Amino acid sequence: MDPILQKFRAKFIEEAYQxxxxxxxxxxxLEQNPHQSDLIHAAFRAMHTLKGTSSMYGFExxxxxxxxxxxxxQRIRENNLSLDKNIIEISLKSVxxxxxxxxxxxxxxxxxxxNHSALLKEILSLEITQNITETPKNTHQENDLSxxxxxxxxxxxxxxxxxxxxxxxxxxxxxxxxxxAEKGDFYIEHLKNMSSNEVDWWNVVYTTxxxxxxxxxxLMFIEDNCFVSRLSEENLFQVIDHPHAALxxxxxxxxIEGNHPDDAAPTQxxxxxxxxxNHATRRIAVDSDKLDQLMYLVSELIxxxxxxxxxxxxxNLPRLEQQLEKLDSLAKQFRNNALELRLVPxxxxxxxxxxxxxDLSRQLQKKIKLVTHGVETELDKSTxxxxxxxxxxxxxxxxxxxxxxxxxxxxxxxSEEGVITITASHTxxxxxxxxxxxxxxxxxxxxxxxxxxxxxxxxxxxxxxxEIFDLIFMPGFSTAQSLTAVSGRGVGMDVVLKKxxxxxxxxxVRSQREKGTCFTxxxxxxxxxxxxxxxxxxxxxxxxxxxxxxxxxxMLYSHIEARERTSTIAFRNQLIxxxxxxxxxxxxxNYPTKVKVIVINHPQGQIALLADRIVGEHQAVLKPLGxxxxxxxxxxxxxxxxxxxxAFLIDIGELFHSQTQTTVQSxxx
Amino acid sequence: MSHTYLSFSIHGELFAIKVTNVLEVLQKQPITQVPNAxxxxxxxxxxxxxxxxxxETRVRFHFPPRPEEDSYVIIVLDLSDNDTLLRMGAIVxxxxxxxxxxxxxxxxxxxxxxxxxxxxxxxxxxQGDDFIMLLNIEKVFSxxxxxxxxxxxxxxxxxxxxx
Numbered sequence: 025m026d027p028i029l030q031k032f033r034a035k036f037i038e039e040a041y042q043x044x045x046x047x048x049x050x051x052x053x054l055e056q057n058p059h060q061s062d063l064i065h066a067a068f069r070a071m072h073t074l075k076g077t078s079s080m081y082g083f084e085x086x087x088x089x090x091x092x093x094x095x096x097x098q099r100i101r102e103n104n105l106s107l108d109k110n111i112i113e114i115s116l117k118s119v120x121x122x123x124x125x126x127x128x129x130x131x132x133x134x135x136x137x138x139n140h141s142a143l144l145k146e147i148l149s150l151e152i153t154q155n156i157t158e159t160p161k162n163t164h165q166e167n168d169l170s171x172x173x174x175x176x177x178x179x180x181x182x183x184x185x186x187x188x189x190x191x192x193x194x195x196x197x198x199x200x201x202x203x204x205a206e207k208g209d210f211y212i213e214h215l216k217n218m219s220s221n222e223v224d225w226w227n228v229v230y231t232t233x234x235x236x237x238x239x240x241x242x243l244m245f246i247e248d249n250c251f252v253s254r255l256s257e258e259n260l261f262q263v264i265d266h267p268h269a270a271l272x273x274x275x276x277x278x279x280i281e282g283n284h285p286d287d288a289a290p291t292q293x294x295x296x297x298x299x300x301x302n303h304a305t306r307r308i309a310v311d312s313d314k315l316d317q318l319m320y321l322v323s324e325l326i327x328x329x330x331x332x333x334x335x336x337x338x339x340n341l342p343r344l345e346q347q348l349e350k351l352d353s354l355a356k357q358f359r360n361n362a363l364e365l366r367l368v369p370x371x372x373x374x375x376x377x378x379x380x381x382x383d384l385s386r387q388l389q390k391k392i393k394l395v396t397h398g399v400e401t402e403l404d405k406s407t408x409x410x411x412x413x414x415x416x417x418x419x420x421x422x423x424x425x426x427x428x429x430x431x432x433x434x435x436x437x438x439s440e441e442g443v444i445t446i447t448a449s450h451t452x453x454x455x456x457x458x459x460x461x462x463x464x465x466x467x468x469x470x471x472x473x474x475x476x477x478x479x480x481x482x483x484x485x486x487x488x489x490x491e492i493f494d495l496i497f498m499p500g501f502s503t504a505q506s507l508t509a510v511s512g513r514g515v516g517m518d519v520v521l522k523k524x525x526x527x528x529x530x531x532x533v534r535s536q537r538e539k540g541t542c543f544t545x546x547x548x549x550x551x552x553x554x555x556x557x558x559x560x561x562x563x564x565x566x567x568x569x570x571x572x573x574x575x576x577x578x579m580l581y582s583h584i585e586a587r588e589r590t591s592t593i594a595f596r597n598q599l600i601x602x603x604x605x606x607x608x609x610x611x612x613x614n615y616p617t618k619v620k621v622i623v624i625n626h627p628q629g630q631i632a633l634l635a636d637r638i639v640g641e642h643q644a645v646l647k648p649l650g651x652x653x654x655x656x657x658x659x660x661x662x663x664x665x666x667x668x669x670x671a672f673l674i675d676i677g678e679l680f681h682s683q684t685q686t687t688v689q690s691x692x693x
Numbered sequence: 694m695s696h697t698y699l700s701f702s703i704h705g706e707l708f709a710i711k712v713t714n715v716l717e718v719l720q721k722q723p724i725t726q727v728p729n730a731x732x733x734x735x736x737x738x739x740x741x742x743x744x745x746x747x748x749e750t751r752v753r754f755h756f757p758p759r760p761e762e763d764s765y766v767i768i769v770l771d772l773s774d775n776d777t778l779l780r781m782g783a784i785v786x787x788x789x790x791x792x793x794x795x796x797x798x799x800x801x802x803x804x805x806x807x808x809x810x811x812x813x814x815x816x817x818x819x820q821g822d823d824f825i826m827l828l829n830i831e832k833v834f835s836x837x838x839x840x841x842x843x844x845x846x847x848x849x850x851x852x853x854x855x856x
Binding site for chain 2: 649656669
C-alpha cells in the first residue's frame with residue numbers, strides 16, 4: 025500500500041476507535057431503552073460509516089463483518105426485527121471484536137479468527153431465527169411506508185480520487201463520509217485497475233433523498249477530486265439489496281463452514297488486551313504529544329517570566345514594572361488557556377465503566393446500576409488517564425465484594441438492584457471523587473482476624489476503625505473469601521493507593537456494615553503549574569499553593585518558643601499545630617526575632633508554618649524530583665526560581681499527618 | 694570491538710565511563726540542597742529544564758570528604774535503571790581524557806580493599822603508567838543500591854540527631 029494511504033489509515037484507526045466507543049455507548053443506552061428509535065438510528069449510522077470507511081482503508085474483514093451487523097440493525101430500523109437482549113449482547117461482543125480487528129485485520133491471531141467466524145455465525149443466526157417469528161402484518165405496513173420513502177430516493181455514483189495532495193490539505197475523508205451516511209446509504213469499491221502508486225480511485229454508490237446540490241455541498245472540500253453523476257431515479261439498493269444480501273449471507277455461511285469446519289467453537293468473550301486508556305480521549309483531536317510540547321513551552325515561558333519578575337524586583341527597576349505586569353498577566357492567561365486545553369470531563373472515563381459494570385454484574389449474576397453526579401467536572405487529561413486504573417479497581421471491588429447477590433439483598437430487605445454512585449466535585453484547587461456502593465460494607469471482624477492470621481496484629485489487639493481501613497490498602501491484603509477472576513487477587517487496593525499517591529492525591533475509605541462502602545479520592549486540580557507563595561528558611565526556598573493559605577502574619581519568635589513543647593500556636597482564639605521547618609527538615613540556623621507565620625487551610629484543620637522571610641507570589645512550574653529522591657517525605661516537587669535556585673513544594677497533607685501524630689506521641693512520652 | 698570512554702579523577706584515583714552515557718560536563722555551580730536528602734546527594738540542579746539530582750562520588754566511594762573551596766565538575770549522565778531512564782549528575786574532581794579502549798585490553802578486577810565495592814567496577818585498563826578503573830555505572834547508581842544506602846544514611850543521621 026502506498027504511504028499516502030498509510031497515513032490515512034492511521035487517521036482512520038484513530039477515528040474508528042472513537043466510533044466504536046460511541047457505538048458501545050449507544051448500545052448500552054439501547055439496552056435500557058430498546059425502543060428508542062433515534063438510538064437505533066445512531067447505532068446503524070455508526071456501523072454504516074464504519075463499514076464504508078473500513079473497506080476503503082483495506083480493512084476487508086472488518087467491513088464484511090460490520091456489514092452483517094449493520095444489516096441486522098437495518099432490519100430493526102425497518103421494524104422487521106425486534107431488538108432484544110441477545111442482539112445487544114452480540115453487538116457488544118462485536119464491538120470488542122471490531123476493536124481487535126483494528127489491530128489484527130488479517131485475523132492472524134487464532135483467537136480472533138475463531139471469534140470472527142463464531143460471531144458471524146451468531147449474527148447470521150439472529151436474522152434467520154427471528155425471520156420466522158416476525159409478524160407478516162407488521163412487515164407489510166412497514167413495507168408500504170418504506171416504499172413511500174423510497175419514491176424520492178435516488179442513486180448517485182461518486183468517483184473519488186485520493187492522492188497525496190488530499191492528505192496534505194488535511195482533508196478528513198471520514199468526516200465527509202459520516203456526513204454522507206447521515207443522509208443515505210453508500211457502498212464503496214476500490215477501483216484497482218485505475219489506481220496507481222500515487223493515486224487511488226474509488227467507486228462510491230450512494231442512495232439518498234438529498235438533492236445533487238446537497239451532495240455537492242457535502243463534497244465541497246474534495247470537489248476537485250470527485251465526479252458525481254446520477255445513476256438512477258430510484259434507490260438501486262432497495263431494488264437489488266434483498267436478493268443480494270441473501271446471496272452474501274450464503275457465501276459467508278459457506279465460507280465459514282467450508283473453510284473452517286473445525287472452528288465451530290462457541291464465541292469467547294473478547295479480551296480487551298489493550299486497555300481503554302490508550303485510546304485518545306474523545307474531545308482532544310490533537311496529537312497528545314503536540315499538547316505536551318505546548319505545555320513544555322508554556323512552562324518554559326512561565327519559568328522565564330518568574331525569573332524576570334524576581335530579577336526586576338531585586339534590582340528595583342520601576343520603569344520595567346508596567347510592562348512586566350502586562351507580561352505577567354499575559355503569561356498567566358496563556359497558561360490557563362493551555363491548561364484548559366488539557367482538561368477533559370471525568371465523564372470520559374466514567375462512561376467506559378458502564379460497560380465494565382454491565383459485564384461484571386452479569387458474570388456474577390448481580391443487578392447493579394451506576395449513578396453519576398457531577399461527572400462533567402474537568403481534570404487534566406494525564407490525570408484522567410492515570411485515574412482510570414485505580415477507579416476501575418475500586419469499582420471492581422464494589423461489584424465483587426461490596427454489592428450482594430439479589431437473593432441476599434432481598435433477604436436483607438434491600439432492593440434487588442445494587443447501586444454504585446460516582447460523584448465528582450471541586451472545591452478550590454481540590455477535586456474530590458467518591459465511589460460509593462450500597463453493599464455489605466467492610467466486615468471489621470473479618471479484617472481483624474485476617475490481620476491476626478497474617479501476624480500483623482496480636483490476637484488481643486483492638487484496632488480502631490481507621491487502622492482497619494488503612495489495612496485494606498496494605499500490599500497483599502485481601503479479605504475476599506475465595507479468589508475470583510474479578511478481583512481479590514490480593515493486588516488492587518495497595519496499587520490504587522500508590523497510583524493515587526503518584527498523582528499527589530489522597531484516598532480514604534469509610535464503610536458502614538450493611539450500609540455500604542465509600543471511597544473518597546482527593547486530587548490537586550492542576551498537576552504541573554501552580555500559583556504559589558514563595559518563602560525561605562535560611563538559604564532554602566519553599567512554596568505552598570496560594571489557594572491553601574489562610575493568612576500570613578509576623579510574630580515574635582519568643583511567643584512561639586514558649587509553646588515549643590506542644591508545637592502549637594495561638595491563632596484566632598484557638599491553638600493550631602505549628603511546624604518548625606528547621607526542625608522537621610533539618611535546616612541549620614535560628615529563626616529571626618520577628619518570625620513569619622503562614623497559616624494554611626487543610627481539610628483536617630489549619631496548620632502554621634514558620635518561615636524566615638516571605639518572598640512573594642510565584643507562578644511555579646512543578647518538576648518531579650525523580651526516582652532518586654522519591655523517599656522524600658515532606659517535599660513533593662521542585663520549581664525553578666530565577667538565579668539558578670530551586671524551590672521545593674511542601675506537602676502540607678503529609679506534614680499535617682506525620683507531624684501532628686509525632687507531636688502527640690512526644691507529649692505522651 | 695572498542696568503546697570510547699571519558700576518564701576523570703576522584704581523590705587521585707582514575708576512573709572512566711563510556712561516553713555514550715555522558716550528556717554534558719558542567720563547571721562548578723551552585724547546587725540547591727535538598728532537605729533531609731541522603732548524604733551522598735549533594736543537591737539538585739536545573740539541567741535543560743529538568744530537575745536533576747547531583748551525587749557526591751566521594752561519599753559513594755568512601756573517599757575523604759571534598760573541601761568546600763576545592764573545584765569540581767559535574768558529569769551529567771543518562772543510565773537505565775530497571776528499564777527506566779535515570780538522569781543524574783556526578784561530582785568528580787576533574788575530567789581527564791577521552792580514550793578508545795579495545796575490549797580485549799580490559800583486564801579483570803583484582804582483589805581490592807573491603808572499603809571499595811568491586812561490584813562497581815567493570816574492569817581495569819592500563820594507560821601508560823596509569824591504571825584506569827572502568828566503572829559499571831548502572832551498579833554504582835542503581836536505585837536499589839541507593840535505597841539501601843539511603844536507609845543506612847538516614848539511620849546514621851537519626852543516631853547523630855539523637856546523640
